Amino acid sequence: MAATRExxxxxxxxxxxxxxxxxxxxxxxIVRDVSFDDGHLTIDIxxxxxxCPAMQVIEQEIVATLASHGFxxxxxxxxxxxxxxxxxxxxAGREKLRAHGIAPPHxxxxxxxxxxxxVSLRRAKPTTECPFCGSSNTTEKSEFGSTACKSxxxxxxxxxxxxxxxxx
Amino acid sequence: MLGHRLSEWCGHxxxxxxxxxxxxxALDLIGQATLFLKLAGETEGKGRSEDxxxxxxxxxxxxxxxxxxxxxxxxxxxxxxxxxFDVFSYHMLEQLQKSxxxxxxxxxxxxxxxxxxxxxHSSEWVVRxxxxxxxxxxxxxxxxxxxxxxxxxxxxxxxxxxxxxxEGIGPxxxxxEPKWRAVVDDVMKRATLTIxxxxxxxTGGRKGRHTEYLGHMLSEMQIVARSYPGAEW
Numbered sequence: 001m002a003a004t005r006e007x008x009x010x011x012x013x014x015x016x017x018x019x020x021x022x023x024x025x026x027x028x029x030i031v032r033d034v035s036f037d038d039g040h041l042t043i044d045i046x047x048x049x050x051x052c053p054a055m056q057v058i059e060q061e062i063v064a065t066l067a068s069h070g071f072x073x074x075x076x077x078x079x080x081x082x083x084x085x086x087x088x089x090x091x092a093g094r095e096k097l098r099a100h101g102i103a104p105p106h107x108x109x110x111x112x113x114x115x116x117x118x119v120s121l122r123r124a125k126p127t128t129e130c131p132f133c134g135s136s137n138t139t140e141k142s143e144f145g146s147t148a149c150k151s152x153x154x155x156x157x158x159x160x161x162x163x164x165x166x167x168x
Numbered sequence: 169m170l171g172h173r174l175s176e177w178c179g180h181x182x183x184x185x186x187x188x189x190x191x192x193x194a195l196d197l198i199g200q201a202t203l204f205l206k207l208a209g210e211t212e213g214k215g216r217s218e219d220x221x222x223x224x225x226x227x228x229x230x231x232x233x234x235x236x237x238x239x240x241x242x243x244x245x246x247x248x249x250x251x252x253f254d255v256f257s258y259h260m261l262e263q264l265q266k267s268x269x270x271x272x273x274x275x276x277x278x279x280x281x282x283x284x285x286x287x288x289h290s291s292e293w294v295v296r297x298x299x300x301x302x303x304x305x306x307x308x309x310x311x312x313x314x315x316x317x318x319x320x321x322x323x324x325x326x327x328x329x330x331x332x333x334x335e336g337i338g339p340x341x342x343x344x345e346p347k348w349r350a351v352v353d354d355v356m357k358r359a360t361l362t363i364x365x366x367x368x369x370x371t372g373g374r375k376g377r378h379t380e381y382l383g384h385m386l387s388e389m390q391i392v393a394r395s396y397p398g399a400e401w
Binding site for chain 2: 080084168
């Protein structure tokens with residue numbers, strides 16, 4: 001078998017996130033490992049959020065896509081640790097989000113602020129640039145958006161509401 | 169349980185952003201519950217799936233604290249209940265990440281990241297409503313007065329909890345209380361709300377003796393699965 005980790009990752013780049021179809025599962029950073037055990041192909045993926053409804057679809061898509069490339073017995077294993085972070089999203093993936101009007105995640109801060117930082121209405125929030133006009137003059141409207149992974153923002157410069165892929 | 173309660177707000181939230189926020193938080197909680205129940209079913213080894221445990225157990229076999237089965241009430245009641253639970257959940261999952269059981273530690277690590285967002289959301293609403301108008305303050309204080317006596321149950325360790333803690337599988341839940349209390353005190357002070365001096369209520373949720381509310385809630389939550397057992401789509 002001539003399949004390599006790279007060629008498998010190449011095939012997996014055909015599997016898109018059903019809720020963010022501009023970005024594939026490799027760019028999203030949820031493919032954690034590709035392994036061959038006695039010729040059986042196993043793909044380790046990790047969920048984004050515990051309740052993300054896209055995970056089941058992604059799992060089925062990975063199996064179907066690999067099958068269509070001749071890997072009929074490939075299986076998907078769900079791994080939970082270490083927990084997924086948006087820091088694993090590739091640069092190309094971030095740019096695709098931006099091009100589609102979704103501000104990409106910031107690098108996750110390890111501020112060590114603990115609980116004190118969690119309960120203040122005045123806590124400093126990182127500036128999220130508008131994906132349409134690039135302005136930094138934006139306002140966070142809600143930390144919860146149309147999917148588990150996004151928050152809702154408004155650009156005060158171009159007056160456009162936009163989604164932000166939360167740093168997680 | 170709390171995930172299902174919150175889902176009852178879907179389509180009824182006071183503003184669109186809050187409707188969406190509660191649906192998101194409900195989804196996180198139901199997702200966490202799914203992972204825990206799946207692991208419980210695998211550990212039990214009798215072939216029960218997460219769905220079997222969620223939809224085919226009766227109230228007497230549920231082990232949730234009574235706080236999370238209380239009806240939603242008004243928005244102040246929902247948010248105060250959420251805050252009191254979120255701060256517990258935050259500290260519990262923080263500890264559970266250190267579990268000697270790697271599967272539990274992995275689920276906890278994921279959930280812990282999600283609960284950070286939940287604590288922020290509920291604590292900020294408690295402050296806004298407590299330190300808001302006379303009306304919002306009155307409602308938030310009433311919610312705290314009603315719910316406070318149910319909070320002690322979260323920290324009452326039973327024999328199983330003690331055994332789990334001794335083996336390093338679960339956290340020492342009694343030791344979480346002072347950490348929880350410090351955060352709750354801080355937020356209630358900012359919210360200008362007064363913590364009542366009432367003794368803990370007699371509760372039995374963790375032994376399967378629930379309030380009357382749980383049965384009504386389960387009847388709605390379980391009816392589709394029980395009407396069409398084994399259905400798939």
